[in-house]
Amino acid sequence: MTGEAILELRDLRAAFDVRRLGRKLRLQAVDGVSLSLGEGEVLGIVGESGCGKTTVGRSIIRLSPVQSGAIVFKGTDVLAAHGARLRELRLRIRMVFQDPYASLNPRRSIGDSVAEAGDINGAFASRADRTKRIAETLSAVGLDPTFAGRYPHELSGGQRQRVGIARAILPAPEVIIADEPVSALDVSVQAQVLNLMMDLQEQLKLSMLFISHDIGVIGQISGRVAVMYMGRIMELAATRPLLDDPVHPYTRALMNAIPKPDPSRRISGAIELGEPPSQFERPAGCVYAPRCPLASERCARDVPQLRAVEQSNRMVACHNV
Amino acid sequence: MLAVRDLTVSVGPAAKSVDIVSDVTFSIDKGEVLGLVGESGSGKSITSLAIMGLLPTPGPQVRAGRIELDGRDITELQPWQRVEAGAGRIAMIFQEPMTSLNPVLRIGDQIAEAVRVHDGTSGRAAQERVRELLEMVRIPDAAVQLAAYPHQLSGGMRQRVMIAIALACRPQVLIADEPTTALDVTIQIQILGLLRELCDRLKMAMLFITHDLGVIAQLVDRVAVMYGGRIVETSDVAALFGAPGHHYTRALMDCMPGRTSERRLRPIPGQAPRPGTIAAGCVFAPRCAAARDVCREASPPRIRVADRHEVLCAFPLGFGRSL
Numbered sequence: 001m002t003g004e005a006i007l008e009l010r011d012l013r014a015a016f017d018v019r020r021l022g023r024k025l026r027l028q029a030v031d032g033v034s035l036s037l038g039e040g041e042v043l044g045i046v047g048e049s050g051c052g053k054t055t056v057g058r059s060i061i062r063l064s065p066v067q068s069g070a071i072v073f074k075g076t077d078v079l080a081a082h083g084a085r086l087r088e089l090r091l092r093i094r095m096v097f098q099d100p101y102a103s104l105n106p107r108r109s110i111g112d113s114v115a116e117a118g119d120i121n122g123a124f125a126s127r128a129d130r131t132k133r134i135a136e137t138l139s140a141v142g143l144d145p146t147f148a149g150r151y152p153h154e155l156s157g158g159q160r161q162r163v164g165i166a167r168a169i170l171p172a173p174e175v176i177i178a179d180e181p182v183s184a185l186d187v188s189v190q191a192q193v194l195n196l197m198m199d200l201q202e203q204l205k206l207s208m209l210f211i212s213h214d215i216g217v218i219g220q221i222s223g224r225v226a227v228m229y230m231g232r233i234m235e236l237a238a239t240r241p242l243l244d245d246p247v248h249p250y251t252r253a254l255m256n257a258i259p260k261p262d263p264s265r266r267i268s269g270a271i272e273l274g275e276p277p278s279q280f281e282r283p284a285g286c287v288y289a290p291r292c293p294l295a296s297e298r299c300a301r302d303v304p305q306l307r308a309v310e311q312s313n314r315m316v317a318c319h320n321v
Numbered sequence: 322m323l324a325v326r327d328l329t330v331s332v333g334p335a336a337k338s339v340d341i342v343s344d345v346t347f348s349i350d351k352g353e354v355l356g357l358v359g360e361s362g363s364g365k366s367i368t369s370l371a372i373m374g375l376l377p378t379p380g381p382q383v384r385a386g387r388i389e390l391d392g393r394d395i396t397e398l399q400p401w402q403r404v405e406a407g408a409g410r411i412a413m414i415f416q417e418p419m420t421s422l423n424p425v426l427r428i429g430d431q432i433a434e435a436v437r438v439h440d441g442t443s444g445r446a447a448q449e450r451v452r453e454l455l456e457m458v459r460i461p462d463a464a465v466q467l468a469a470y471p472h473q474l475s476g477g478m479r480q481r482v483m484i485a486i487a488l489a490c491r492p493q494v495l496i497a498d499e500p501t502t503a504l505d506v507t508i509q510i511q512i513l514g515l516l517r518e519l520c521d522r523l524k525m526a527m528l529f530i531t532h533d534l535g536v537i538a539q540l541v542d543r544v545a546v547m548y549g550g551r552i553v554e555t556s557d558v559a560a561l562f563g564a565p566g567h568h569y570t571r572a573l574m575d576c577m578p579g580r581t582s583e584r585r586l587r588p589i590p591g592q593a594p595r596p597g598t599i600a601a602g603c604v605f606a607p608r609c610a611a612a613r614d615v616c617r618e619a620s621p622p623r624i625r626v627a628d629r630h631e632v633l634c635a636f637p638l639g640f641g642r643s644l
Contacts, residue, residue, distance in 0.1 A: 048505035048506065048507065049505055156592055158592070186360040186361050186532065186593070187360065187532070187534075187573065187576055187577060188360060188572070188573065188576050188588055188589035188593075189588070189592070190576075190578070190588075191576035191577075191578065191586035191587065191588035191589070192588040192590075194578060194586055195585050195586055195588060198584065198585065213505070213506075214578070215579065216577065216578040216579030217578045217579070219578065219579045220578040220579055220586065243579075253507055254506065254507060256510075257506040257507045257509065257510040258506050258535065259506075259509075259510070259513075259533060259535030259536045259538065259539050259540075260535050260538065260539065261534045261535050261537075261538045261562060261574065261577060262538055262539070262562070263538045263539070263558045263559045263561075263562045263563075264559075265538075265539055266539055266540075267510065267513050267514050267517050267539045267540050268514075268517065269514055269517065269518045269521070270459060270511075270514050270515060270518050271510055271511050271513075271514035272459075272511065273507050273508075273510065273511055275475050275477055275478075275508060
């Protein structure tokens with residue numbers, strides 16, 4: 001990261017209590033995550049399902065309960081904010097969700113959905129100002145201002161996601177948390193929306209936390225990437241070094257498993273990589289140890305801390321590298 | 322093994338029906354894997370359901386074309402008629418195994434049921450075959466897994482169970498419709514490896530449907546690219562990635578993230594066509610950077626640009642310039 005941190009997470013923990021067959025179980029979704037997002041930076045969080053990446057994103061705007069740790073936005077303690085202060089924070093930190101179908105109210109016009117944050121917070125000087133701001137915001141995301149009068153069912157997936165982005169940027173936020181924003185889109189449309197997000201990020205000088213399971217997408221948009229597995233960060237590095245030369249055994253397995261559009265690298269037969277253990281039976285030491293080819297006795301016992309390796313800014317949580 | 326000729330599927334009443342799959346032609350040899358790649362709405366799933374005889378009624382219907390399995394015409398046969406007529410065996414697996422498995426039956430009983438239907442055996446012989454199928458799909462701890470209910474298994478294990486059930490009929494052709502799309506990549510690669518191994522070992526033909534060009538490149542032998550209900554390009558996999566002939570294929574490869582060192586991606590402008598909205602000419606013409614007037618007026622020819630490489634385009638990439 002370069003420059004001032006705009007958002008900082010310190011040792012964040014989040015858990016959910018679930019009932020299974022009458023037993024109360026605790027699911028540790030996030031288990032000690034520390035990250036800082038620089039001003040104007042795009043930080044990617046990548047990981048497979050259940051790794052806790054979504055919970056991290058939702059915790060920041062308090063959509064998801066936090067067990068312990070700290071979230072600091074420009075010197076403000078986010079976890080201590082309530083009422084009006086929390087509402088104000090939620091205008092400065094905005095979220096873009098994965099499913100543009102589920103996140104838009106089908107009975108509200110696009111204009112009303114886009115203006116919602118402004119309506120709630122009395123941001124518009126007049127009716128005319130409101131109409132003007134909606135039109136400007138729709139144009140900024142590449143939609144014709146006449147879309148304001150339409151309804152979600154009249155829009156394609158890509159157009160709906162543009163509306164989702166318009167809703168997020170209307171109150172001129174400083175931070176965007178984008179949770180799988182292009183995962184529901186076909187690749188040709190996905191490229192349009194990714195380009196739009198990159199343009200807006202530069203024009204509006206947004207800081208962005210970009211959460212995705214797709215390394216290709218993350219690699220395109222992020223400057224740095226954090227790799228999560230079972231609630232912890234395994235590796236954190238600048239995008240190019242992380243993609244070209246992963247160090248953590250999990251990151252390496254992940255990179256190798258991604259199908260690449262290169263017919264010279266054929267899948268020829270059985271591949272055994274194991275599966276992650278149950279969320280309710282977390283390994284005592286390194287969470288990746290049960291699947292790791294390098295695992296030693298120590299890995300089963302001690303939790304590896306995220307530490308700097310080499311001379312670079314790369315951080316790795318592994319005893320053996 | 323499987324040959325599809327000029328398959329056309331349409332929806333709506335006969336007078337004003339709309340084609341959602343048009344003139345689809347391809348064939349798959351023994352032990353060969355054909356990848357059918359396309360974006361949502363391109364017609365790839367409808368094609369596979371038509372081959373299986375699983376098109377819902379009322380709904381889309383096969384309007385023209387032939388489906389041949391091992392030389393026999395099965396176009397008109399319902400699934401059960403195919404079994405009775407001994408007209409060959411096709412099995413299918415889907416994206417979400419949870420919706421295909423019965424949630425209140427143990428895994429072992431569900432596999433045994435498939436064995437009973439296809440082999441007519443029960444008791445010890447059936448159990449023997451179930452164990453053999455589990456080994457084929459590499460499910461460890463067979464005894465524990467057989468007693469489990471679907472919700473107790475991971476997504477990867479459920480898909481292995483579905484493959485075991487599909488294999489129970491000793492299929493000559495396996496149709497796999499996005500079988501790994503819902504899985505994480507470290508699980509996906511294991512399932513892909515398993516499917517490839519089974520095709521090679523059992524000399525089973527596979528039609529593999531996906532939207533993921535990465536999966537196509539690493540898994541399949543031949544590729545058919547679908548767009549707007551038509552197959553716009555067919556090729557061996559190496560030739561396709563080496564020198565795509567159709568402008569859509571090229572554009573699709575270009576807009577994949579992570580392939581370019583450029584900051585901006587190169588999206589395909591516009592949106593995929595809705596069925597029935599393309600009146601004349603090439604389906605891709607409205608989004609094609611190389612489209613000329615003739616592309617919007619006349620249906621494009623199917624041009625053989627190389628051996629085993631056909632492109633549905635009047636001006637294929639890298640072809641004809643030297644003429």
